[in-house]
Amino acid sequence: MRLSTKGRYAVTAMLDLALNSGNGPVTLADISVNQGISLSYLEQLFAALRAKQLVRGIRGPGGGYYLGKGSDQISIADIICAVDEWVEFTRCGGRENCRGGERCLTHTLWDQLSDEIFTFLSEISLADLVERGQRKARHEEPLTAQPLNGGKQRAA
Amino acid sequence: MRLSTKGRYAVTAMLDLALNSGNGPVTLADISVNQGISLSYLEQLFAALRAKQLVRGIRGPGGGYYLGKGSDQISIADIICAVDEWVEFTRCGGRENCRGGERCLTHTLWDQLSDEIFTFLSEISLADLVERGQRKARHEEPLTAQPLNGGKQRAA
DNA sequence: GCTATACCCGAGTGCGTTGGTCGGGAACCG
DNA sequence: CGGTTCCCGACCAACGCACTCGGGTATAGC
Numbered sequence: 510m511r512l513s514t515k516g517r518y519a520v521t522a523m524l525d526l527a528l529n530s531g532n533g534p535v536t537l538a539d540i541s542v543n544q545g546i547s548l549s550y551l552e553q554l555f556a557a558l559r560a561k562q563l564v565r566g567i568r569g570p571g572g573g574y575y576l577g578k579g580s581d582q583i584s585i586a587d588i589i590c591a592v593d594e595w596v597e598f599t600r601c602g603g604r605e606n607c608r609g610g611e612r613c614l615t616h617t618l619w620d621q622l623s624d625e626i627f628t629f630l631s632e633i634s635l636a637d638l639v640e641r642g643q644r645k646a647r648h649e650e651p652l653t654a655q656p657l658n659g660g661k662q663r664a665a
Numbered sequence: 666m667r668l669s670t671k672g673r674y675a676v677t678a679m680l681d682l683a684l685n686s687g688n689g690p691v692t693l694a695d696i697s698v699n700q701g702i703s704l705s706y707l708e709q710l711f712a713a714l715r716a717k718q719l720v721r722g723i724r725g726p727g728g729g730y731y732l733g734k735g736s737d738q739i740s741i742a743d744i745i746c747a748v749d750e751w752v753e754f755t756r757c758g759g760r761e762n763c764r765g766g767e768r769c770l771t772h773t774l775w776d777q778l779s780d781e782i783f784t785f786l787s788e789i790s791l792a793d794l795v796e797r798g799q800r801k802a803r804h805e806e807p808l809t810a811q812p813l814n815g816g817k818q819r820a821a
Numbered sequence: 822g823c824t825a826t827a828c829c830c831g832a833g834t835g836c837g838t839t840g841g842t843c844g845g846g847a848a849c850c851g
Numbered sequence: 852c853g854g855t856t857c858c859c860g861a862c863c864a865a866c867g868c869a870c871t872c873g874g875g876t877a878t879a880g881c
Contacts, residue, residue: 512668512782515868517775524771536827544771547870552829559829569878570826585778615680615700618794619673622741626668629785638774671839692856706840708858715858725849726855 510626516589518546519554523588526564527580527635534573554592561591581636586627588635666782672745674702675710679744682720683736683791690729710748717747737792742783 522540529535537555541548555574558564562577576583678696685691693711697704711730714720718733732739 510668512666513868518869520778521771521775524774528770538827549872550868550870553870556829566828567878568826568828568876569880571879572827572877574828614684614798615677618680618798619677621797622676622789622794625789626782626785629782633778633781638778641777642770642774669839674840694856703841705842709840712858722857723849724847724855724857726851728849728856730857 510586510589510623510630511593512589513593515554516593518544518550519558519588519592520585522546522551522554523558523563523576523583523635524638526574526576527639530575533571534567534575536573539573557592558588561587563587563591576635579636580639581634583635584631585633585635585638586630589630666742666745666779666786667749668745669749671710672749674700674706675714675744675748676741678702678707678710679714679719679732679739679791680794682730682732683795686731689727690723690731692729695729713748714744717743719743719747732791735792736795737790739791740787741789741791741794742786745786 521544525540525543526535529539537548537551540546541551546554555564555566559566559577563583565575565577567573567575677700681696681699682691685695693704693707696702697707702710711720711722715722715733719739721731721733723729723731
């Protein structure tokens, strides 16, 4: 799992889409202005998102983008994996032959951790985030205080 | 929160330390060999870790590194923050003045998510990982053999 | 059909990070 | 002392990120 500004851009752009797709498709130009991301860079990100069916593009005037599926069907992990393409690290089966024992143990432990982070992000959907944001707007409560989906305990 | 190869190196190195510090301090040379990380790069990482009191260095022959506190007192988030120094993004209170409403909402949602990931990693300690690995070692045979996350073809 | 809109695509670029090198210290031990 | 090992700073090649540029192509409205 990798977590960079690229993934953040993708997630916030998708959030923008989820929030605005009520009335017709959303143009990249709009998102560009809203999020302060360059248009061409957005096009690259959305090319990746489209390849993974996470968004659907409508060409021509009045066109734009829709979400590819329901916002509850799209997880944060989906989005990040789409743009960051999941570099496969520490799977010792590759060039580095673990000399049995120790080294491989640490790699394995890291893999476990990596997997847990992935699972964690898989369980949060766009809809979750949006719904939480709206709840916050209603109650006016600090966001960091309340843990969200109850599924946060790493189930191992 | 940022999650890159740098953080991974730091975490695996700290795991190495946690596993081996039973009999005396561990030298960076050992970790370098075990983990396949260059000695000089390790020194850079450990300079950051030492600054945050996560490790304690012993100079001279027979020297090396100890953990700075108990392995149950050191979280994964601590380690990653020490080496990646937590670039604070999207806190709109900075240079980007959110034009009220929308844009700030997506930023807020991302911040929430970021906080959650951080909390998640804060709740996993080195001791947790080690203990989990040992439990696994008792029950099953080689750690490398079994794909622990069900393959890796994640949601693609 | 024309044309404007907006998606689509690929090559290229400045820059910061990554991972590493080199050289020289400072503390410690026999 | 002399060797070991941590400590520190400067420097560097390669890479990925974020972005730009310059074209396309499909569609809607006229």
